[in-house]
Amino acid sequence: MIQFSKTAVLLAAGSALALGACSRSAPDELPPPPVGTTGPDTTPTYSGPPPGSREDFLANTASDTIFFETDSHDIDPEDRAILDSQAAWLVANPGVRVTIEGHCDERGTREYNLALGERRANAASNYLAARGVDASRMTVISYGKERPIALGSDAASWAQNRRAVTVVPM
Incomplete structure (x- = not known):
């Protein structure tokens, strides 16, 4: 006859209980939700860029850039329309x-160009x-x-480089 020590018997019994606890099947019916919940998650989801982000700014304004004439920092009507859309977005995202x-x-x-760039900004x-x-x-x-955004030495490149850019950090 084989003789077992009390420790060996207790270890075997504890292991059998632990394994038995793991094999329990899921209940047929789930308990009701906690009191005060209304059911499925009703948190709004956004399909576009996060509100207040750089991507949101670029998606919801006319442009982030306005352009200037040679040796000028005057804002023309086209620039005003762009800046108006930027202002509306900035007011909505304080x-x-x-x-x-x-x-x-x-x-x-x-x-000269550093001073002119500052006047434009x-x-x-x-x-x-x-x-x-x-x-x-x-x-x-x-x-x-x-x-420079355009690297040419011609009128078209110069026109692209005479600008003010509104940058929303990432």
Whole structure:
């Protein structure tokens, strides 16, 4: 006859109980939901970009960029329409801060273009502030001719580089 110690018998019995607990099948019927719940999740889902994001800004404004004539920081009617759409978005998203970048074409000295780029960025910022955007939410920076978007040395390239860009951080 084989003799078992008490420890071995207890270990075997504990293992059998543990394995038996794992093999339990699911109940045929689920219990009712907790009191105070209304059923399926009714949290709204967004199919577009997250509200207040850079993608939302780009999707819901006419453009993030306005363009200027040579040696000018005047805002024309087309620019006003773009800035009006930006202002409406910024007023609807009061927690968003933006940077307005001023840019120039390659002609002129570095110092002149930095000053002109700042005037362009300030013109856009002042227009947005006049449309209800809090000035403390806007930062202005001039890149002068240091960050061209078009690399040619012709009138078409220069026209693309004379701009102010409203940047919503990622």
